[in-house]
Amino acid sequence: MNYINKITLLFLLSISVSFAQEKLSKEDAINLALENNYGIKIADSNLKIAKNNKSILNSGYLPTLTGNAGATYNKDNTEAIFANNEVSILKGAKSNRFNASLNLNYTLFDGLGRLYNYKQLKEQYNLTELQARETIEKTLLQLFTVYYKVALLTENVALLTQSLKISKDRLTRVNYQFEYGQNTKLFILNAEVDVNNDSIALLNTNQLLLNAKRDLYVVLGKKENPNFYVDTQVNFLTKLNKQELFGQVKTNNVSLLQIQRGIEISSFQLKANKSGYLPTIGLTTTYGWSKSNNNSASFLLESTNTGLSTGFNFKWDLFNSGRTRTQIQNAKINYDIQQLSKQQKELEITRDFNNAWEEYKTKLFIFQTQEKNVETNKRNFSRTEEQFKLGQITSIEFRQAQVNLLNAQSNLNSAKYDAKNTELKLLQLTGDLLNTEF
Template sequence: MKYLILSISLLSALSIHAQEPLSLSDAIQIGLERNYGIRIEHRNVQVAENNNTWGEAGRLPTVNLTLQSQNSVRNQQSDNLFFGGQLFPGFELNNQQTYGMTPGVTVTWNIFQGNRAIISKRRLDQLHAESEQNAEVVVANTIQSIILGYYLAVLEQQRLSEFKKQLSLSGDKFEYIQTKYDLGGAVTSDKLLEENNYLTDSASVLNQQLALNNAFRNLNLLLAKDDINTKYLLTDSLAIEDITYAYDDLVDAAFNQNVDLKKIYISQAILGANTALQESSRYPTVSLNGGYNWNRNVSNLTDARYSGPNPDYQNPPEPLVSKTGTYFANFTVSFTLFDGNRINRAIKNAMVQEDIGNIRIDQLKKNVERDLATAYDQYLVRKQLLAINERRREAAEINLQNSEEKFRNGSINSFDYRDVQNNYLSAAILELQATYNLIDSKVSLMRLTGGLVRAYNP
């Protein structure tokens, strides 16, 4: 028994040692900076921002620098060379060497595509905004998870405190009965009963400590802490401000500030831009293709081997060099007269997708309205349940205080006193759970109405 008491004491000491203080606001700030999901979405925003340029939209020209080299060796043979009115068989001019270098600059520019570039840029703006809104959704979800994870750790910590109170009472009772037993004032069954109660409460403390450790690990995962087993001294208590909400105000806030609705509105605007993008294919395309090429060509016949009808032929003493510069600027106008109705089908499909997007907006608004009504009703009910459980815990605490003296003077037996103990523990745990549930409902209302981002990440 002494070994068990020592083990419980050591466990309690380990749970307190080297704990760093952590408030809810600090936890949210750490999560906003380090949470894996938020960091990933920030990178996605950077990608969308990098793509949001006129060059990506196709408004700017394309400039290419080219450099081409041509090198060849030519062997020329002919059995029927006609020269000077005569036919000379067996003509050969081998090892004709030619070298060429052609650098050039070309510019390709789609001057007009039915405002396609302007529409594409508008679509890129919307994709950028959508990416930012996706990040806001992740931020809202992460803040909600951190708040609930933080208060879950507080809940488990306060549950542990209640279990320790129960263990302390059981230990006092067991020590009291042990003393009476040693003095001959209690029987073996009484001693064994209290020992069993003490062991049961010891196991409850150990299990609750495990639940607290798991809650800390889940919180550390949300905060992306390097040490997943970090313990905290949580400075915010499991308490909630009594707030009265007006349902109509909540509905207005949800329809205007809900992060999921804001995201789908942007997605719908992208679908509208896609329809306009498909319609731009009906217009002609005007493009410019211009540039400059410079060519230097060398024909080296100094080492050529001649065999033919002209006995006086001599190779040129120097390579033959030619240089050519070419400027060009060409305009092209193209218009699709018929493509198997592909353009019309693409436009109709884009319009259908836009209609689907409108249906999804209506569906999401109804879902938000339903979730808000459910969360609001739940909030009101949980407020009442908290008041009930607070009163239940107060009554159980008074009964426990009165029953302790009755047990010591023999007015009630161990079974009755144990029932009183268990009733108090159950009432205290239910009150803590009711408080956490009310916090959960409040956070849900804030999430649905966009209040989490405004409150914690303005």
Template structure:
């Protein structure tokens, strides 16, 4: 008479745990829920790599100027006051009509100031090529910043859904431990009443220890994933949060479209193309070495000298000056040829890097898409397996109530359901991670968020 209530009780525990707890319905310690939009917002504001990339972009923008390219004149002003105090002794030859002099502490003061300007008006069009190169470098910096943002976004989204999956796995194991504890209680009661054996009790305890160890490992992994995410978000002080358990996938992606978009707008490929343009601009810069350089200059100068001794008290000059000059390098030990040849080789290397990178991007898209497609197939299969295992547990529960199977067989059915749930979670995370990587490779991830 005592076994019937025990069966009914464990049946209630199993049904409530498996069909509600396994689906993430169980409440644990109250924690703040971090949704994905907030995680992205915090990451974009605080992530250190993004902030560094933004600063580098500002540096490139500052460098992209007419003055840095050599278009503008250079204007300087200078001034000086120099004073001398010295003893002068002058002796003239015998018969000279001028008496000898002996001046002690004679002071001489010299004042100089002026404004000077120089402007290179022709340098073989080097300044235009330099401006093109600086503009390209500024654009490269902007694309690098967007690439960094996309990398961080991919890490945030992937890390978020990994936490969601690990959170579900922890809930599954918490429910498993509760069921194992109930099995132990029933086994102890059955042994005390003489209807059970010590062997079944030991098996139940071993199963609970296994479940508890798995739960500890899962919670450790969950905390580590939270620390990794908060590190990406730029703040590791608070990891006591939960995430939304749903793992949502976008519509089915097309391999052909992904490859075409990746070749056209992948950030790294864009940087490679721009780097190639910068190398071409550098060649144009070096061509200016073969042309003369023409400078115009002008200025205003003032000079005054005051002396306490001598024939004059002061002398003074002031006025404007201007002029034009030209210079050309006729021979420099073949260094001009060497620099141009090296620049052409560097351009060829950039072209080869761009071709190699395009091949790698195509291969990466194909490789990740295969993982994505397989994961979608696995999701469909594991969802079917999950339904089958749910039905199997229902049948096992009915037979357990009738006494036709023991707790070990019930445990096997329960474990099969848990494994099916974990495989489904793993397939969903794999599919979502591959989806995010495909969007990043194709250059669409940032536009999706915006």
């Protein structure tokens, strides 16, 4: 079996495997990523923690209830002298005591500290929710970057397959021509070289395709060997308006929203720290039971007590070494830092949006231009093929037209997916990625 036939056999085996593959649509890929991607799972777990933290059970607004119980056993040697000068000597006298109580403590007022701490926890949940959304957006961008890479390589495999077929047909033709004395052995050797190059390019692209499928499975959180094909259809949003999109950036960009949540948290922290200047008032209630069994040297042999007691406590740190003042000053500085971070992020996102918009328009124009270029190369190749069959041009000229068409089609595929990926990045900046029909 010669080299060309070996390559052909390998390719046919890969084609036979592809027939058993199932289609992985964009919707299926999104659902699998949302369900299985490890980054999204971690973000979801962090969101659950934040939800637990913002619960009323973690707010400090509920009272504490504690139970206490104890028992004491004594065995004493006692010498007791009573008021009438009688003396009683006891050896190994036994006595015991038992007690149990329930203690309820509740903070009536703490300078509003817990109020603002509770609001911080709620804002922290909102922030974690936005962080989870950002993780999903980045995962979807990563997903479609790899998904469209698989689509690109799939189309390139189809192009190279067609190119290999053309090269084989050409080899067959020049062999016939050689047999009839219409050309030399050099034409056959050139054709064989081109078949070999096309076969190698096809095998390499198939390997890249398999690698890209494995990359896609990592994003999808799947461990099996990849056995699927993807949808190569790409639709562009034709009614995008720059001013409308930029308005969405200001109100819905996930990075800006996170910074705004951080500003709210800093504001509540500042107010919580100011509560250190105010007093704390608490309520304490205790219900207790105690029983004592005394030895004979005691006036009472046994006593049992039950009762309810209630009290208030008042605490005011008139001076705590300046700790409260330091905390307030630091909270103010942190609040100012958050404001500066917001201004910086707004500037950066404005730049990123303008860059993304211009890049998107450029990529889209290149894609449209490449479409026209492919049509031109198709017409050129069709005419060149006719002339080659009629013997009016050389095989080298035919090969050049073939390569030009292949390159034009490959460039078109690259331009299509580059434009779509740029569009998705633009939508992420506007905060509208998760609302997009893919």
